[in-house]
Amino acid sequence: MSRHTEIFVVGGGPAGLSAAIVAAELGGKVLLVDDNSKLGGQLIKQTHRFFGSSARDAGIRGISIADKLCEDVQAHKKNLQVLLDTSAVGFYGDGEAGILSPDRYEKVTYERVVVGTGAVENSLNFENNDLPGIYGAGAVQTLMNVHGIRPGQKILMIGSGNIGLIVSYQLLQAGVQVVGVVEAMPTIGGYLVHASKIRRLGVPIMTGHTIVRALGTDGVTGALLCRLDDKYQRIPNTEFEVACDCICLAVGLSPLIDLFQQAKCKMVFVPELGGLVPLHDGNMRTTNPRVYVAGDASGIEEATTAILGGRIAGARAYESIHGPSAAAQKIVDDANLELKSLRAGSTGDRIRWGRERLSQEIAAC
């Protein structure tokens, strides 16, 4: 069987949903696929309140933002069809994709595609890092906040970025003992407000430390840690053991980019954006004119910026088929204004440098 749509959206997280909602609202015909059985992407496990601009979901929990986006999808269902439990498994030729559902495989032809595939969690190299009981921070959130199951009784967190700090707090809320947060850098990576919250609850944050090996044979029983010098080298004779039954890795994310490579989009390596990303302009259009990108796939940030990037991609994808539209232009202008304020200040430095690299590369190509 085969389907045709004007705008094909891959991914039902904050970026894909926002792109689909905007494009459908403007009058485009949209098909969205997501491989989960529920829309919302990673928002469905985020119980913390968001920062950011008051105009855009500040103070609201991630789970509530997902509910709101799902309501908007319902409101636009005339123009917006959603297929759950369905993966986009490949891009073939020009404007063709294969989608796989539990009971069938179909071809989709489209005018434009917005790819919001998100990211995968990074692992970390240390001895025994494959033992059962070593989980990504997203996995811990899924197990605990979606399925209601603790990852263990005593957990060690690796990484003190915002995800490591926030998930540590969520673990405490679920009744798990957090034995410590390990950070290789000399200072805490995430916001002080998150760090203070867990420090007040008695969780030590060990900066200038790393994990040497996980202990155990059929599952984690502890970890061997040591101190690092100012060149990130292990300091001899500083090793010590901590007992834990679970180790959580919060050591960053990498954009999920396979589909862009299949669509022959030019890729660039930008460390500030999390690694390899499809080269794209301010309209979120890649070097393949049919393909737009939004969310973590365009550079690792967070859900609010993913929503705004998705809105820009959805509006521009619509315009590239139907011609210039004042309503679309307003959506893009508003989103750009909000993005500018969210990326301002010292916490947005790395993202601004990364995005500056992208605009230089796109100008040169």
Next chain:
Amino acid sequence: MSLRIEEHPILTFKKGKKVTFTLDGKKMEGFEGEPIAAALHAAGIRLLRHSPHKNRARGFFCAIGRCSSCMMEVNGVVNTMTCITPLAAGMEVKTQKGHGAIEP
């Protein structure tokens, strides 16, 4: 202390009905619709398979069906991603060795 969260300051968890299934022939309990790997984890089982080359113990890692660390044999189908496959009554789940074997 059970790993199931009974009380949470923000969340409430809707559970499917309690069902039984087997792990390597042993009777287990879980809730219908939750991922197989989650039901096993709640029952204290973290070892899901042994790696192909060095026979190392493996559990799940990403829990969203991306990394393939959680593959087991489910109702005779090898390499089933148990972190995203919903549990159903009577499932026969087996710890997988290596790549698993398909009956000819």
